[in-house]
Amino acid sequence: MAGKSSEEVTALLLNWQSGDDEDAPAKLMPLVYDELRRVARAYLQHEREDHTLQATALVHEAYLQLVDDKKVTWKDRAHFYGIAARLMRQILMQHARAHQAAKRGGPAQVKLSLEEASDLSTDCAVELVALDDALEGFTKVYPRKSKVVELKFFGGMEAKQISEVLQVSEKTVLRDWNFARLWLSRELRHDAA
Amino acid sequence: MPPKDAERLAELVEHAFELEGAERAAFVTQSCGDDAELRAEVDALLGEQEHVSKLMAAPAIEFGAALFIGDGTDAGELPAGEMLSDYRIVHLLGEGGMGEVYLAEDTQLHRKVAIKLIKSGFGTKAFVRHFQQEERILAALNHPNIARLYGGAVTRNGLPYFVMEYVEGIPLADHARARSLGMDEKLALFRKVCAAVSYAHQNLVLHRDLKPANIRVTEEGEPKLLDFGIARLLDPVTSETDNLTMLTAGVMTPDYASPEQRRGDRMTTASDTYSLGIVLYELLAGEKPNLRKNGQTEAKKFGGDIDNIISKALRPEPERRYASVGQFSEDIRRYSEGLPVIARKDTHGYRASKFVRRHKAGVAAAAVVLLALLGGLITTTRQMRIARQERDRAQIAQTKAEQARRQTELAKKQADRLNHFLEDLLSSADPAKMGKDVKVVQVLDAAGKSIDDDLAKEPEVLAQVHETLSRAYERLKVIPPAEQHARAALGILRQLHGEEDLATAKAEFLLGSVLASVYQLKEAEPLVRHALAVERRQAPPDAFALAETLRVLGGILSRDVRPGEAAPFLAESLALMRTSRGEHSLEYVQVLYTQAHAKHMETEVAAMQNRKADLDGAIAGYRRVIELFDQLAPSSTQAILARVELCICLGREQKWAEEEQELERLDQECRKTLGENNAFSVTSRGLHSILDFIKGDYPRVLEEARQPLDFSVANMPANHRNVVQLRGLYGLALTRTGRAAEGEPFLRAAYTEGSKTERFPFQFTFGNVETALGECLFAQGRYAECESLLLTGYDDLKTRLGEKLPMTVAAARRLRELYTAWNKPTEANRFAVQENPPANSSR
Structure with missing residues (x-):
């Protein structure tokens, strides 16, 4: 059930793959972004009860909406998932930072009642922002490993898919992931202390 | 490492x-x-x-799911015992279009409250911001016949809710039926409702959804109005519009909505009057009126004046209804007591006072205009009196008497003209002619249209009126017509009296000040300098006028970033002002302000010469001036201007926390004094956006920066640093929210215009603009294009600000990202090393 942007996205993916359009990633971004937001919102509205959401399912739905699966190869799909992960990160961090910023402003009275009402989201906003910052630092030293984190944590992808996207072995992906967690954990605890 | x-x-x-x-x-x-x-x-x-x-x-999206929630849909009825903050839900009271109303118990204050849970999905953030704007006003409504709003918040699921006074009562119509109220009792009850609505109107709050269901009557027979102002709270569109107007019908119940409301036009107090008219009809008749297509009721139902009263409240044209709910209520009283009612005649006598009452925000400015006009009138009247005395004294000398008579006539004519002008000004303020939200500006526009024709034969008077209008516009910071009128006055006076006349000089001074206020300094400077020369020749000199001219000239030089030249003029101005007005005068503080500004500009000169300079002197100066303004003229535009400059200085010094504090104050002052749309509140919002940007709240930047940007683009030269900065900011915010392609035109414009700007303020260099455009191109994968921009931007930042400043570090990071993505590890490492000295990275 491909959506109306499907043709466009599929064509962009194909052109990108064939090297015909270097700007394809930039053109894909807004299309995928909108779709992801829409799907994420729809999911969250229906799954509010337990506040969970299957990231993979979400990206997959966006993918189905946007890409004509019959026309593209697994490689294109890998690219798509790579973009999606980056966007998921952007969307989520936007929310988290905006949430944090909103907390800091405004009259004290309202702020107080809001704080009581939304501890949950505040906590995870704070954690996400800290994590994102730490990840920035990590990216400087370990660009590929940080890509693994992005695909897995923000894109919700499995090691196998990640290995396809990054064209490394699955074992490397797992090693990268383990190392990244150690490194980030140290960074976060260091900052907190 | x-x-x-x-x-x-x-x-x-x-x-x-x-x-x-x-x-x-x-x-x-x-x-x-x-x-x-x-x-x-x-x-x-x-x-x-x-x-x-x-x-x-767990994947981030699961972890962060709570952040997304807030665009709520139905989550089911809240069970009894559920806690919302301190409130324990007792049971559902009812459901409406917007959501559900619950009876709840305030566990802190041990009282019953009504909680209105809003389910018409809109985002938490939008709601919170909107609510913060309104809450103070609504919570301040304290009237025995209005149910109090205690507060509001957002549930864990992101649904907004209001906490309101719980009213144990029955709907108005049920009450009337149950008690079998007679006509007089019904009218008395209705007048209490009017009193409550009138009270709210005086506090600048419209109800917007008046209907019998929102009016409850207690056991004691006291009416209580529910949901005051809630409709507006739920309409984020209106957050930018005036307190007394509303753009959309929103959630209004159509049966009671006024025609303008149903059309989606602006709402005013007259819209509430209309709804009250329907409520009254229904209260008396037991059923809703049968409205014609145009909204007018079928005539004659109850007989006598009450029909006239209701149909006046229900006129389709808002301006033909009662001027206020108070007047509506008063007419009912007159009817009850058998007095003649005003509903019979369509009177014009209320226009002036109605105008003043309805447009409180603009009234201060209108008063200024009127005072100026009256001032002119008094002058001419005095001339007339002098002329008459002359005539009395010289009764024998026939020629002299003739001359005096002519003079009297002229003076009288002038007085008449001004008088008429004054009248026209007021009558053109009639909302009937211009829609409901007449602003003083519109009044001035209407008045200014015909003066050239009306006063063609009296150029002296015409020039005077032009000057008055120019000053009025200038005070309102509406510069183009201010400039136009000043030019007209100057043209006339030059023709009448020549260049070297004092009256001409005053017009030059006026035009110069107006131009200076929009940074047209090159034209302003010679005008003011010439006016100064003429004024200096006067004997005896007018110390105050001289001091003002000197101050304005100093301000022009200071704004032109020539603070050194400004200093002697300002010193002279200060001395003259001290003798003519004293140290406790606004005018004296104005000079102090200009001096602080000159100090501020000294740091810009230093920055241009790549010298380091601190703004402490200017900040201290502004703070002192603000303190004095607050004593002498709280919430004046001068104080606001000083606050704007102070915020700019604090921002430059990267004192974000202090700036945020000052900005909040500035916001309040702006809104209090000037309403929503004016240069100051726009500047303040622009400064806010810069802060939001620094905090990384890009969506908010996109929401808030657009208006200041458009305003600056429309009102400032394209290469003005504010325009460049705001364009850059907006473009970069787009880039960082995944809309780089949309952001590019903004950044291109900033880049093109920015390259024509010589003077960038301290800490903001062209390197920022280059780096920003580079980032935008990078985000679009155009590596080759962005490389040179990022490199020159980085170099510029490094030279001007030094390697360690956050902006320079960020620029280096961009370069590293570029080369990493481009697969040029050697280049990438070059910048990695610079950004991450080994000493820090090994921890």
């Missing part, structure tokens, strides 16, 4: 991680050898193992 070491560290840790116990220890010892530092790093990272179990255990 050098990349090689980083790779080695990672390899060791990854390998060791897969080993356990003694095997791991042996491996680490063997691999690290004598390198104690490496050993410490490896151990520290492996030591993290016990902490990592929860880190990123």
Whole structure:
């Protein structure tokens, strides 16, 4: 059930793959972004009860909406998932930072009642922002490993898919992931202390 | 840490991680050898193992799901006992279009409250911001016949709710039926409702959804109005519009909505009057009126004046209804007491007072205009009196008497003209002619249209009126017509009296000040300098006028970033002002302000010459001036201007916390004094956006910066630094929210215009603009294009600000990202090393 942007996205993916359009990633971004937001919102509205959401399912739905699966190869799909992960990160961090910023402003009275009402989201906003910052630092030293984190944590992808996207072995992906967690954990605890 | 070491560290840790116990220890010892530092790093990272179990255990979207929630849909009825903050839900009271109303108990204050849970999905953030704007006003409504709003918040699921006074009562119509109220009782009850609505109107709050269901009557027979102002709270569109107007019908119940409301036009107090008219009809008749297509009721129902009263409240044209709810109520009283009612005649007598009452925000400015006009009138009247005395004294000298008579006539004519003008001004303020939200500006526009024709034969008077209008516009900061009228006055006076006349000089001064206020300094300067020369020739000199001219000239030079030249003029101005007005005068503080501004500009000169300069002197100066303004003229535009400059200085010094505090104050003052749309509140919002940007709240930047940007683009030269900065900011915010292609035109414009700007303020250099455009192109994958921009931007930042400033560091990061993405590791490392000195990265 491909959506109306499907043709466009599929064509962009194909052109990108064939090297015909270097700007394809930039053109894909807004299309995928909108779709992801829409799907994420729809999911969250229906799954509010337990506040969970299957990231993979979400990206997959966006993918189905946007890409004509019959026309593209697994490689294109890998690219798509790579973009999606980056966007998921952007969307989520936007929310988290905006949430944090909103907390800091405004009259004290309202702020107080809001704080009581939304501890949950505040906590995870704070954690996400800290994590994102730490990840920035990590990216400087370990660009590929940080890509693994992005695909897995923000894109919700499995090691196998990640290995396809990054064209490394699955074992490397797992090693990268383990190392990244150690490194980030140290960074976060260091900052907190 | 050098990349090689980083790779080695990672390899060791990854390998060791897969080993356990003694095997791991042996491996680490063997691999690290004598390198104690490496050993410490490896151990520290492996030591993290016990902490990592929860880190990123679930995908971010699951973890962060709570952040997304807030665009709510139905979550089902709240069960009894459920807690919302301090409130315990008792049971559902009812459901409406917007959501559900619950009876709840305030566990802190042990009282019953009504909680209105809003389910018409809109985002938490939008609601919170909107609510913060309104809450103070609504919570301040304290009237025995209005149910109080205690507060509002957002549930854990992101649904907004209001906490309101719980009213134990029955709907108005039920009450009337149950008690079989007679006509007089019904009218008395209705007048209490009117009193409550009138009270709210005086506090600048419209109800917007008046209907019998929103009017409850208690056991004691007291009416209570529910949901005051709630409709507006739920309409984020209106947050930018006036307190007394509303753009859309929103959630209004159509049966009671006024025609303008149903059309989606602006709402005013007259819209509430209309709804009240329907409520009254229904109260008296027991059914809703049968409305014709145009909204007018079928005539004659109850007989007598009450029909006239209701149909006046229900006129389709808002301006033909009662001027206020108070007047409506008063007419009902007159009817009850058998007095003649005003509903009979369509009177014009209320226009002036109605205008003043309805447009409180603009009234201060209108008063200024009127005072100026009256001032002119008094002058001419005095001339007339002098002329008459002349005539009396010189009764014998026939020629002299004739001359005096002519003079009297002229003066009288002038007085008449001004008088008429004044009248026209007021009558053109009739909302009937211009829609409901007449602003003083519109009044002035209407008045200014015909003066050239009306006063063509009296150029002296015409010039005077032009000057008056120009000053009025200038006070309102509506510059184009201010300039136009000043030019007209100057043209006339030059023709009448020549260049060297004092009256001409005053017009020059006026035009010069107007132009200076929009930075047209090149034209302003010679005008004011010439006016100064003429004024200096006067004997005896008018110390105050001289001081004002000197101050304006100093201000022009200061704004032209020539603070050194400004200083002597300002010193002279200060001395003259001290003698003519004293130190406790606004005018004196104005000079102090200009001096602070000159100090501020000194730092810009320093920045241009790449010298470091601190703004402490200017900040202290502004703070002092603000303190004095607050004493002498609280909430004046001068005080606001000083606050704007103070915020700019604090921002430049990167004192964000202080700036945020000052901005909040500035916002309040702006809104209090000037309403929503004016240069100051726009500047203040622009400054806010810069802060939001620094905080990384890009969506909010996109929401809030657009208006200040459009305003600046429309009102300032394209290469003005504010325009460049706001364009850059907006474009970069788009880029950082994944809309780089949309952001590019803004950044291109900033880049093109910015390259024509010589003067960038301290801490904001062209390098910022280059780097921003580079980032935008990078985000679109146009690596080759962005490389040179990022490089020159980085160099500029490095030279002007130094290597360690956050902006320079960020620019280096962009370059590293570029080369990493471009697969040019050597270049990438060049910038990695600069950004991450080894000493810091090894921890």
